[in-house]
Amino acid sequence: MFLTKYQERMLDGEMGVAISKCMELIVKIGELNNADKLIPIKSAQIAGVSYYTVGESIFSFLDIFSNEGVKVKVPSWLNPAGMDLLKWKDMGITKKFANKQKKIIQYYLDMGIEQTLTCTPYLIGNEPAFGDHLSWSESSAVSIANGFYGAKTNREGAPLALASAVLGLTSDYGLHKDENRVPKIMIDVQTDIKHFSDYSALGYWYGKNYHGHIPFFKGLDNSSVDQIKMLGAAMAASGSVAHFHVENQTPESKFVDLKSVNEKIVFSEEDKRKTYSIFHQIKENVDLVAIGCPHTSAEDLDIIYSYIKDKSLRPNIEFWVFSSRKKLETEVSEKMIQKLESKGIKIFTDTCMVVSPIVREKYKNIITNSAKAAFYLTRKGKTKVNLQSLEEISMEVFE
Amino acid sequence: MKEIEIRAIVEGKVESPAVVSPISISFLEGVDPETGIIIDQENPLFGTSIADKIFVFPGSKGSTVGSYVIYGLQVNGVAPTALVTYDAEPIVVAGAILADITLVDKPDTDIISCIKTGDIIAIDTSKRIIEIRKK
Secondary structure, rough: OOOOHHHHHHHHOOHHHHHHHHHHHHHHHHHHHHOOOOOOOOEEEOOOOOHHOOHHHHHHHHHHOOHOOOOOOOOEEEEOOOOOOOOHHOOOOOOHHHHHHHHHHHHHHHOOOOOOOOOOOHHHOOOOOOOOOOOEOOOOHEEEEEEEOEEEOEEOOOHHHHHHHHHHHOOOHHHHHHHHHOOOEEEOOOOOOOHHHHHHHHHHHHHOOOOOOEEEEEEOOOOOHHHHHHHHHHHHHHHOOOOOOEEOOOOOHHOOOOHHOOOEEEOHHHHHHHHHOOOOOOOOOOOOOEEEEEEHHHHHHHHHHHHHHHOOOOOOOOEEEEEEEHHHHHHOHHHHHHHHOOOOOEEEEEEOOOOOHHHHHOOOOOOOOOOHHHHHHOOOOEEEEEEEEHHHHHHHOOO | OOOEEEEEEEEEEEHHHHHHEEOOOOOOOOEEEOOOOOOOOOOOOOOEEEEOOOEEEOOOOOOHHHHHHHHHHHHHOOOOEEEOOOOOOOHHHHHHHHHHHEEOOOOOHHHHHHOOOEEEEEEEOOOOEEEEOOO
C-alpha cells in the first residue's frame, strides 16, 4: 500500500503507541483487502459503548489512547450505551453497572468524541452528504449512510472505526469503491409494505436469504427515512447487508447499472406472512413492549400516540420506547412526552433493548415492531418475541 | 507429520495443542474473556478453554466488539497462542493485531477435518507453514 512519508512515520511509532496501533490496524486490514492507499474520512460513528456488550476488556483497550491523551481528528459519535444516563435507576440498572458505563463514556469524551449515544446520528443533524467517505460501525447506520444517503462506508468493526476517527483516515477498499456498490439481486416487492414492521420484516427476509449481497428494491416508492431505517437495520442484522438501492428513492438508484443484476426475486404476501410467523413466539402473557430499534424519531411517537390516545395500558405490561436524547430534546414537545408518559409509556434515551442488559434479564415475553430487535433478543433462546405493527401492538396492550 | 501452507497476517512462531471448532465462532458472547472458555451453547466445544491453545475455526460471526474480547483474552492472560482460520475477517484481524496474537489464514488444506483437538501444532510464519504433530 502507498503511504505518504507522514503516514509512514505514524505507523513507525513517531507519534506514539496509540497512533501506531491505529495505523497498523487500518493498513493491515487495507492490505488484506487489496487497498492501494488511505483516504480521508468526514466522520466516524463508534460502536463498542455499552458495558454489557464490551465488558471489562474495553478498559485496557481504551487505556492505549488515554495513556497518551489521543484525540479524534474528525467529528465522531457514540453508539448507544447500556443504560439511560439519567433514568438508569428507573430501568433497573445497578449502581455498579452504571459506574462502569459512565467510566467507558468518559474515556470516549476525553478523546473528543460526542456523547450522541445513538444508532441514528443521521436523525440528529449529522446526515452524511452524497459521496462522503465515512468510518461508521453500527450496522444499521452503515446501511442507511450507504443506501439512503449515498455516502460511502464499510461496515467497520468497533476498533477500526475508532482507529479511523483518531487518524481521520480509512483504507480505500470495499464500499469506498464504486465498482463494489452495484446490486446483483433485484427484489420486486409485490405485497403491501406500509407499517414500520413491514419494512423490518422485508429486511429480515432479504438478509436471511441473500446474506451480504447488495439488493435493488422495486415497489417501495415514497418511503420515509424512518421506514427505510427499519428495512436497513433488519437486513444488516440478519444478513450483514451494508448497502442497498431502492428504485425512485435512494440517490444511487438513478445511476445504478441494472445490467449487473443476475437474479430477480419477488417478495410476496406469503413471504411476508412467513417472516412474521418466525417472530410469533409468545405463549404466555406479554410483559414488555419495546419500540425504538433503530432509535425512534418524533414521527414514530406521534403515530404511537394517535393509536392510544383514548385508551389505557393494560396492567402488568411495561411499554418502553428508545430514542436519542438530542432528538427528544430538539424535536419532541414537552407536552407530547407528558402525554405519552401519562399513558404509562416510558421513554428512555442513550440506550436500547439490544445493548442494555436489563431488557433480557427482566422480561421474557416481548413485543416489538423491529425484526432487528427480535433477531437479537431471541438469539440466546430465553426470550420470546412477537413482531407486530405499532397499530396491532397498541390494540393488543391498550384497552 | 503433515505440513499446511498458510498466509501470515500477524507474525509469530508458536507450538501448542490445537482446539478445533467445527463451526464459526462469535467471540462476543461465544468466548468468555475472563477465562478463555467457549460459552456458545451451540458449539460442540462448549465449556472448552482456548487459553494457551492454537485455536482453529472455520470463520467468525457476530458483533465487531468481538475484537475487544480477543484483546481482553490477552490482557487477562487467557489468550490462545495462535488463531488459524480459512479467511480471517476484520473482527479477528483487528483483535489479533491489538492483542499481538499470531494469526494465519488461507490454508491449502481443509484444516477443520485434518487437525484434531489435542493435536500438537507448530506454526512458523517466517516459513508460511503449519506442522501437525499428532498427539
